[in-house]
Amino acid sequence: MSAGPSSTIIDPWAGAATAGWRIVDAATLAGATTLEADVVIVGSGAGGGTAAEILADAGLRVLLVEEGPLKSSRDFNMLEAEAYPQLYMDSAARKTRDKAINILQGRCVGGGTTVNWTSSFRTPPTTLAHWREHCGLPGFTEAALAPWFSRMEARLSIAPWEVAPNANNGALARGAHRIGIAAPAIRRNVKGCWNLGYCGMGCPTNAKQSMLVTTIPAALAKGATLVTRVRAERFVMRGDRVVALEARAMNAAGTASTGHRVTLRGTTFVAAAGAIGTPGLLLRSRLPDPLSLIGRRTFLHPSVVSAAVMPDTIDAFAGAPQTIFSDHFLDTQPVDGPIGYKLEAPPLHPILTAITLPEDGAAHARSMQQFRHLQVVIALLRDGFHPDSPGGTVHLRDDGTPVLDYPLTPFVWDGVRRAFVAMAEIQFAAGATSVSPGHGSGVAFSSFTQAKAAIGGFELAPLVTRVVSAHVMGGAPLGPDPRRAVVDVDGRHHHLRNLHVMDGSLFPTSIGANPQLSIYALAARLAAGLAAQLKPPAAAASPSRYRLV
Amino acid sequence: MPNSPLKPGRRAFIAAGVVGAGALVVAGWLRRPRLPAHGVAPSYISADGIDILRAIVPVILAGALPKEPAAQAAAVDETLAALEVAVGGLPAAAQAELAQLFDLLSLPPVRIAVARIDAPWRQAAPDQVRLCLDRMRDSSLLLLRSAYGALHQLTFAAWYGNPRSWVAIGYPGPPVLA
Numbered sequence: 001m002s003a004g005p006s007s008t009i010i011d012p013w014a015g016a017a018t019a020g021w022r023i024v025d026a027a028t029l030a031g032a033t034t035l036e037a038d039v040v041i042v043g044s045g046a047g048g049g050t051a052a053e054i055l056a057d058a059g060l061r062v063l064l065v066e067e068g069p070l071k072s073s074r075d076f077n078m079l080e081a082e083a084y085p086q087l088y089m090d091s092a093a094r095k096t097r098d099k100a101i102n103i104l105q106g107r108c109v110g111g112g113t114t115v116n117w118t119s120s121f122r123t124p125p126t127t128l129a130h131w132r133e134h135c136g137l138p139g140f141t142e143a144a145l146a147p148w149f150s151r152m153e154a155r156l157s158i159a160p161w162e163v164a165p166n167a168n169n170g171a172l173a174r175g176a177h178r179i180g181i182a183a184p185a186i187r188r189n190v191k192g193c194w195n196l197g198y199c200g201m202g203c204p205t206n207a208k209q210s211m212l213v214t215t216i217p218a219a220l221a222k223g224a225t226l227v228t229r230v231r232a233e234r235f236v237m238r239g240d241r242v243v244a245l246e247a248r249a250m251n252a253a254g255t256a257s258t259g260h261r262v263t264l265r266g267t268t269f270v271a272a273a274g275a276i277g278t279p280g281l282l283l284r285s286r287l288p289d290p291l292s293l294i295g296r297r298t299f300l301h302p303s304v305v306s307a308a309v310m311p312d313t314i315d316a317f318a319g320a321p322q323t324i325f326s327d328h329f330l331d332t333q334p335v336d337g338p339i340g341y342k343l344e345a346p347p348l349h350p351i352l353t354a355i356t357l358p359e360d361g362a363a364h365a366r367s368m369q370q371f372r373h374l375q376v377v378i379a380l381l382r383d384g385f386h387p388d389s390p391g392g393t394v395h396l397r398d399d400g401t402p403v404l405d406y407p408l409t410p411f412v413w414d415g416v417r418r419a420f421v422a423m424a425e426i427q428f429a430a431g432a433t434s435v436s437p438g439h440g441s442g443v444a445f446s447s448f449t450q451a452k453a454a455i456g457g458f459e460l461a462p463l464v465t466r467v468v469s470a471h472v473m474g475g476a477p478l479g480p481d482p483r484r485a486v487v488d489v490d491g492r493h494h495h496l497r498n499l500h501v502m503d504g505s506l507f508p509t510s511i512g513a514n515p516q517l518s519i520y521a522l523a524a525r526l527a528a529g530l531a532a533q534l535k536p537p538a539a540a541a542s543p544s545r546y547r548l549v
Numbered sequence: 550m551p552n553s554p555l556k557p558g559r560r561a562f563i564a565a566g567v568v569g570a571g572a573l574v575v576a577g578w579l580r581r582p583r584l585p586a587h588g589v590a591p592s593y594i595s596a597d598g599i600d601i602l603r604a605i606v607p608v609i610l611a612g613a614l615p616k617e618p619a620a621q622a623a624a625v626d627e628t629l630a631a632l633e634v635a636v637g638g639l640p641a642a643a644q645a646e647l648a649q650l651f652d653l654l655s656l657p658p659v660r661i662a663v664a665r666i667d668a669p670w671r672q673a674a675p676d677q678v679r680l681c682l683d684r685m686r687d688s689s690l691l692l693l694r695s696a697y698g699a700l701h702q703l704t705f706a707a708w709y710g711n712p713r714s715w716v717a718i719g720y721p722g723p724p725v726l727a
Contacts, residue, residue, distance in 0.1 A: 354705035364612070
């Protein structure tokens with residue numbers, strides 16, 4: 001395959017040393033270390049990365065703490081076997097407590113934004129309306145949020161993707177069109193994209209405008225310090241303030257601590273470790289939580305998969321991964337009714353495909369031999385809008401690591417069944433010769449009538465039905481009422497004056513769309529508010545705020 | 550209906566599965582810490598675990614491995630090596646659960662009564678291993694289904710991460726950037 005439009009790949013990290021960026025790789029520390037700044041941010045993903053730039057821009061000294069390694073386009077070789085252990089939480093094998101849902105989450109500088117598939121959606125208006133009416137967030141209007149969306153869209157080059165979809169996404173568009181439902185194009189955060197299809201292994205051309213190549217380099221250029229391979233253990237409280245973050249250096253492989261303690265002191269702390277990491281950190285810190293809200297109402301978009309064999313070559317590993325979507329099954333029913341779902345078409349690479357296809361042995365091998373003809377649609381279920389969809393709960397294991405308990409309820413299974421039917425209908429309409437829902441032993445059906453009848457009789461169950469998720473939301477929700485929310489509408493902890501949350505854990509429900517842009521916009525709004533409060537323009541030159549020990 | 554988790558014919562295995570769940574706890578108690586010999590890299594999978602995987606991996610990968618015996622043996626070795634690396638990349642809690650699973654399956658009473666493998670794992674007959682995997686996958690017990698899920702995910706990740714596997718599926722590998 002020939003390479004794309006641009007001739008040079010510029011790695012913003014190549015000049016880090018000459019530019020004097022402060023980067024501490026904790027894996028190389030020889031002993032206990034203390035660092036100090038104005039603001040300590042835990043996590044460098046969509047929330048932490050966005051906050052780091054805004055706070056550094058305001059002249060604040062920022063310490064950005066990341067558990068994963070710093071890897072950049074020089075390292076991104078498009079090999080799953082190397083990318084998953086390096087860039088993903090638990091080698092891309094993070095599971096819910098009963099192992100029924102596999103969760104893809106980034107763990108590297110840039111977090112999920114380094115490995116996501118670039119899908120960019122504003123928070124859907126129906127989701128915002130639900131938050132206004134039911135979650136005590138009357139200020140969350142489209143108009144009020146529009147400037148924050150616009151700001152981050154401009155910052156991250158989020159724009160319509162004008163290139164023709166790859167065959168995998170093209171089949172979704174064709175099938176949807178033939179059954180009469182809308183399937184528009186997805187906006188993407190890319191600049192000069194080569195249309196390769198390997199976003200999930202780290203963009204090798206730096207076209208993806210992730211935190212790794214935008215806000216984090218910008219923050220470092222403004223004097224922020226990045227500390228990598230360090231795991232945040234707990235906040236240390238004194239009265240109603242956090243005084244330090246206790247952390248441990250990780251080994252180079254990121255599998256265990258080297259044992260060296262890293263203490264991060266600051267006047268303000270921001271938790272942005274993602275919607276499993278942040279509740280986990282707050283729980284380990286034993287923060288005031290009289291109603292046990294922390295970690296509750298943590299949401300996924302539980303996602304199910306339908307694999308079709310198409311007569312033509314699809315090569316779903318090639319070309320921009322997710323460029324077409326359908327919200328038909330979200331928009332045509334009430335948000336607080338039976339669970340709705342979004343349809344998308346994911347990239348297929350050998351490992352991700354092989355571990356997702358059910359069965360093993362000869363049957364699995366036969367499916368894999370169809371690899372170039374495989375066309376896959378996923379349904380992402382919109383959880384959290386109905387009394388019967390409370391989502392999951394983050395708990396701590398005995399070793400202090402967080403685990404998400406996510407019961408799959410009849411309410412969710414009802415949506416799964418409808419989604420299997422809808423996906424099969426679309427795939428047959430697109431010309432599939434067979435469709436195999438991701439359930440049980442992966443039986444393939446040769447007509448929609450046959451598939452629909454069989455799906456009606458599926459005994460849907462955990463670890464019988466294949467469920468995956470790449471989006472984690474909630475667990476430290478934002479809201480004015482301390483009886484229902486962990487942080488206030490400014491993102492400040494209801495019980496601690498200088499602790500803020502700025503990541504996907506803020507959301508009171510799932511988003512109902514790929515969440516990166518929702519996180520960027522909300523983090524930008526909260527970080528700008530925090531910057532204004534910590535650094536009013538008149539005090540901009542106060543030298544006492546510039547401390548780094 | 551495809552693959553119901555509650556087919557009546559599986560009741561015997563369900564009963565055995567309950568025993569298995571109890572034995573899992575016992576196996577946890579019986580576990581001894583494995584100290585690597587001097588100069589040997591620490592292993593993330595016990596010797597018993599390797600024996601079990603050596604029996605299971607060729608069955609899970611049946612039809613996917615090269616046909617020629619020497620190439621097949623090499624492919625299994627490479628898969629086991631990749632599997633070991635993959636397990637090393639899992640969090641401690643997941644490693645401990647996996648170690649428990651291997652400890653349990655290597656206990657002769659469990660191997661015979663639950664897995665229904667009548668010879669030691671090193672000599673296990675592939676058709677018995679096949680039936681054992683089917684029963685785990687179709688068990689009514691979440692625990693056994695999750696054990697199947699772990700073996701499925703680890704084995705396929707280890708094999709399909711290996712460029713040697715790509716020829717059979719027509720994957721050309723990543724593009725070369727000019």
